[in-house]
Amino acid sequence: MTNFNTQLLKILCETPGAPGFEKKIRDVIAKEVKSYADKLSFDNMGNIIFYKKGNDNPDKKSVMVAAHMDEIGFIITHIEDNGFLRFHTLGGFDPKTLTAQRVIVHGKKDLVGVMGSKPVHVMTPEEKNKIPKTTDYFIDLGMTKSAVMEVVSVGDPVTRKSELLELGDCVNCKSIDNRVSVFILIEAIKKLDRIPYDFYGVFTVQEEVGLRGANVAAHQINPDFGIALDTTIAYDVPGAQPHEKITSLGEGAAIKIMDASTICDYRMVAFLKETASKNKIKWQPEILTAGGTDTAGLQRMGKHGSISGAISIPTRHLHQVIEMAHKDDITNCVNLLSYALAEINQFNWDH
Numbered sequence: 163m164t165n166f167n168t169q170l171l172k173i174l175c176e177t178p179g180a181p182g183f184e185k186k187i188r189d190v191i192a193k194e195v196k197s198y199a200d201k202l203s204f205d206n207m208g209n210i211i212f213y214k215k216g217n218d219n220p221d222k223k224s225v226m227v228a229a230h231m232d233e234i235g236f237i238i239t240h241i242e243d244n245g246f247l248r249f250h251t252l253g254g255f256d257p258k259t260l261t262a263q264r265v266i267v268h269g270k271k272d273l274v275g276v277m278g279s280k281p282v283h284v285m286t287p288e289e290k291n292k293i294p295k296t297t298d299y300f301i302d303l304g305m306t307k308s309a310v311m312e313v314v315s316v317g318d319p320v321t322r323k324s325e326l327l328e329l330g331d332c333v334n335c336k337s338i339d340n341r342v343s344v345f346i347l348i349e350a351i352k353k354l355d356r357i358p359y360d361f362y363g364v365f366t367v368q369e370e371v372g373l374r375g376a377n378v379a380a381h382q383i384n385p386d387f388g389i390a391l392d393t394t395i396a397y398d399v400p401g402a403q404p405h406e407k408i409t410s411l412g413e414g415a416a417i418k419i420m421d422a423s424t425i426c427d428y429r430m431v432a433f434l435k436e437t438a439s440k441n442k443i444k445w446q447p448e449i450l451t452a453g454g455t456d457t458a459g460l461q462r463m464g465k466h467g468s469i470s471g472a473i474s475i476p477t478r479h480l481h482q483v484i485e486m487a488h489k490d491d492i493t494n495c496v497n498l499l500s501y502a503l504a505e506i507n508q509f510n511w512d513h
């Protein structure tokens with residue numbers, strides 16, 4: 163693997179940004195892309211809008227690319243008399259994945275806590291067989307209520323704690339969903355050369371709670387074309403049937419055909435496939451029947467809708483702290499996005 167900026171991906175994955183609390187990750191991204199922009203702006207919701215003017219654009223066309231910068235997290239709802247914290251989830255958690263996790267509570271300062279739950283030793287046989295609920299868990303900071311109250315308030319966000327590791331040719335961390343797409347958009351921005359149409363690279367907020375930032379940004383930008391970047395399921399693991407895989411690690415950039423929120427425009431699907439094949443970029447098709455992405459906002463929140471699709475990054479163990487993606491797939495996604503932005507005016511969009 164040449165030129166893979168693992169250090170940047172590590173910083174992006176490890177920087178916190180629960181939905182609605184994206185300031186820290188927003189600052190990191192803005193600093194990284196600022197010098198490449200004709201204009202860098204922020205809307206009232208906190209989306210980052212990177213703009214670069216097109217070089218061959220008589221018809222005044224625009225392309226919007228969206229990568230959400232938030233990550234699934236929690237919000238403190240109550241502080242118990244003995245100092246334990248109750249919380250609500252921000253985004254779709256599988257409750258069983260909370261067991262024995264470390265988290266960071268972002269109060270007046272950051273505090274590491276652990277997700278506690280009832281020990282197996284004191285569970286009844288019925289409790290042992292029950293599927294856990296998120297409300298079975300609490301956060302233990304190891305502190306008294308008065309010490310907790312000095313730092314933590316109801317409404318403080320909480321994120322998961324994990325460090326990025328390289329395993330084989332893969333990267334492994336929390337928040338690969340969706341910092342890997344933030345990484346891909348940043349790397350494509352750094353490689354931008356001549357692009358025909360006006361380009362808006364948007365790092366969106368609050369995707370994990372319902373595509374909220376992308377909706378506002380697409381409404382404002384009103385693009386002709388939209389490409390979302392997000393992770394997708396790679397269920398290429400023991401016990402999976404071939405028809406259940408969705409995608410596989412190492413098999414290339416995934417070109418979205420549909421997800422639960424969007425039927426991608428058949429022209430955008432054809433364009434991305436053609437661009438990949440022409441430039442010898444490994445790709446695989448993706449159909450995700452559960453779960454939505456910013457693609458929906460891109461497609462439908464502009465005044466006349468847009469011709470939209472998505473490039474997805476195959477990811478194992480999605481929405482767990484051990485999300486895993488393959489470096490080759492990530493590089494293929496950067497290349498596919500770069501070529502798509504450069505060649506978008508060469509495609510026959512009328513067919």
Ligand SMILES: [Zn+2]
Pocket residue numbers: 230339340369392393
């Ligand atoms: Zn995502």
